Amino acid sequence: MSDNITVRGFVATEVRTSTTPGGVGTASFRLGSTERRFDRSANDWVDGNTNWFTVQGYRQLAGNIGCSIKKGQRVIVVGRLKLRSWEKDGRVYHEVDIDAESVGHDLMWGSANFIRTAGGGPAVGQDAAAGEGKGAGDDTGHDPQGDADRDVDANGNEDTDDEDLEFDKETGELKETAA
Secondary structure, X not given: OOOEEEEEEEEOOOOEEEEOOOOOEEEEEEEEXXXXXXXXXXXXXXXXXXXXXXXXXXXXXXXXHHHHOOOOOEEEEEEEEEEEEEEEOOEEEEEEEEEEEEEEEOOOOOOOOOOOEOOOOOEOOOOOOOOOOOOOXXXXXXXXXXXXXXXXXXXXXXXXOOOXXXXXXXXXXEOOOOO
């Protein structure tokens, strides 16, 4: 049986990244999810209990979590629920883990800038060394599916010149350019 779960909450710890002995990238963080309810007697919203989860991501997701998620941010996590129990010194401990399938920012609390990566390779829109075009679009920079981000100048014209953009090959993040 697969217990899938979707949880909205806040990132409570810094993201920890590592690599397994077999070479698989991992990333994990603690997620707090606090119940909110309306108290009619006080005519105000109040916090209820906080549930705590350890979120674990692997492979490409781990790399994206490592370069995108920061402590304090609001996120939505989708994954498989795992409950673990153990006994130590006569006391029973419980831990709730989520093997993440998807992690993203909760846009109810702010905005985000998304950069798509393709199969662990460079970000879409980055010119590959092999001379490939703009990813999903054709060699003119036109993107019929609307997958790549578009730059627009002050006159509303699309800027298809991505020469000034540099991406980190390892993380897919946009590098800061020297002005």
